[in-house]
Amino acid sequence: MNPRTTLVGCFFLPAVLAGPAGADVPASIEWVSDIGKARTLAASLGRPLLVVFR
Amino acid sequence: MDLARRYVCVRVTNMAGVDLSVYRFDYDLTFAALLMHADGTTYHRYGTRDHTATSRLSMESLARVLEETLKDHAEYSRNPSPPAREPPRTIEQLPPMARKLQSEKVNCFHCHMVNDAYREQAQEEKRWSREATIGMMPLPERVGILLDRDEQNLVKTVTSRSPAEAAGVRAGDRLVRLAGARIRTEADAQWTLDGLPAGKTSAAIELERSAETIRAAIELEPGWKVPSDLEFSWRSTIWGLRPSPGFGGKKLDAGELAAEGLPAGAFALRVTYMVDWGEHAEDGRSARRAGLREGDVVLSADGKSDFATERHFQSWFRFARKPGDRVKLELLGEKKRSTIELPLLP
Numbered sequence: 001m002n003p004r005t006t007l008v009g010c011f012f013l014p015a016v017l018a019g020p021a022g023a024d025v026p027a028s029i030e031w032v033s034d035i036g037k038a039r040t041l042a043a044s045l046g047r048p049l050l051v052v053f054r
Numbered sequence: 055m056d057l058a059r060r061y062v063c064v065r066v067t068n069m070a071g072v073d074l075s076v077y078r079f080d081y082d083l084t085f086a087a088l089l090m091h092a093d094g095t096t097y098h099r100y101g102t103r104d105h106t107a108t109s110r111l112s113m114e115s116l117a118r119v120l121e122e123t124l125k126d127h128a129e130y131s132r133n134p135s136p137p138a139r140e141p142p143r144t145i146e147q148l149p150p151m152a153r154k155l156q157s158e159k160v161n162c163f164h165c166h167m168v169n170d171a172y173r174e175q176a177q178e179e180k181r182w183s184r185e186a187t188i189g190m191m192p193l194p195e196r197v198g199i200l201l202d203r204d205e206q207n208l209v210k211t212v213t214s215r216s217p218a219e220a221a222g223v224r225a226g227d228r229l230v231r232l233a234g235a236r237i238r239t240e241a242d243a244q245w246t247l248d249g250l251p252a253g254k255t256s257a258a259i260e261l262e263r264s265a266e267t268i269r270a271a272i273e274l275e276p277g278w279k280v281p282s283d284l285e286f287s288w289r290s291t292i293w294g295l296r297p298s299p300g301f302g303g304k305k306l307d308a309g310e311l312a313a314e315g316l317p318a319g320a321f322a323l324r325v326t327y328m329v330d331w332g333e334h335a336e337d338g339r340s341a342r343r344a345g346l347r348e349g350d351v352v353l354s355a356d357g358k359s360d361f362a363t364e365r366h367f368q369s370w371f372r373f374a375r376k377p378g379d380r381v382k383l384e385l386l387g388e389k390k391r392s393t394i395e396l397p398l399l400p
Contacts, residue, residue: 032063032065046131047062048062048091049090049092051066052063052066053077053165
């Protein structure tokens with residue numbers, strides 16, 4: 001899987017963020033699907049949010 | 055790379071229930087990312103495209119903005135200033151969509167449907183502007199700046215005789231601020247340009263050149279936001295613009311061109327559908343009356359044949375022709391060429 005050509009298919013985004021370019025198995029990044037819950041979590045952890053729309 | 059672990063990562067695949075007053079981005083995109091604080095502050099945006107789909111995206115640039123935003127987040131968190139809360143609004147609440155939902159079930163709200171609903175609402179309220187629609191989210195090239203794909207606030211080239219050149223912008227400069235906004239990505243620049251008036255205006259810029267900070271202003275003339283037909287062609291928004299040819303199809307590939315006896319690289323569009331649905335079904339009937347049929351191959355429109363994609367062909371009608379025009383279509387059928395005249399309806 002070539003990340004340059006498949007970035008738009010962001011299902012593999014975690015793999016790219018977690019490992020070397022070319023990895024094609026989503027790794028251990030946990031994606032939240034509920035924005036409201038994510039904001040609460042981000043506030044409690046003091047982390048920023050990465051919100052991907054795809 | 056541990057970068058993503060330092061974020062709370064959210065993936066949204068359906069716009070249902072998403073508060074449009076908070077999550078604002080280029081809704082025509084099929085991939086967009088917002089880097090935010092939990093209080094609703096958007097630090098940066100990532101994701102843009104042109105007719106080539108992915109040539110403006112890279113892992114390098116995404117990783118870079120993730121890294122840089124961690125610093126922005128730390129700085130902001132020391133003294134947060136949450137944005138004023140606007141009344142929440144969702145796509146389901148926008149009047150055109152709310153009406154549609156009374157008679158139709160929508161399982162998945164795509165991002166582009168937000169733009170469609172906004173446009174329909176503006177048209178209903180007689181405040182729709184074609185110029186505003188086609189001028190949405192201008193690429194930085196509109197002011198003469200081409201940004202680097204991997205370092206998205208690095209000026210790669212400056213167009214000759216452009217507003218950016220007149221302002222003194224040079225290749226190799228780093229675009230730090232535009233109209234007061236911190237720029238880290240091309241999408242940041244587009245978002246900022248989107249907020250500027252389409253008429254004569256001026257935008258302050260702050261550049262880094264070596265260790266020097268340079269401040270200047272880009273002077274923009276009326277119409278500066280208007281893109282080319284090719285630049286706009288990928289947007290779903292084109293389907294809401296007029297006039298329409300009333301048909302569409304698929305560009306022939308190399309093998310199909312050869313089979314038709316056409317030169318490699320030629321434009322040839324096989325008609326696969328004629329519009330026979332919705333409020334513009336008459337477009338397709340009009341094309342049929344003009345002599346067009348499914349399976350015909352269109353070679354040119356008013357002599358123009360350098361369409362990069364089928365979407366470019368569609369976009370050209372909407373940018374270069376107006377309702378009431380008659381377009382000469384050159385067709386290929388049974389190895390014989392013919393020409394028909396296609397009237398474009400209002």
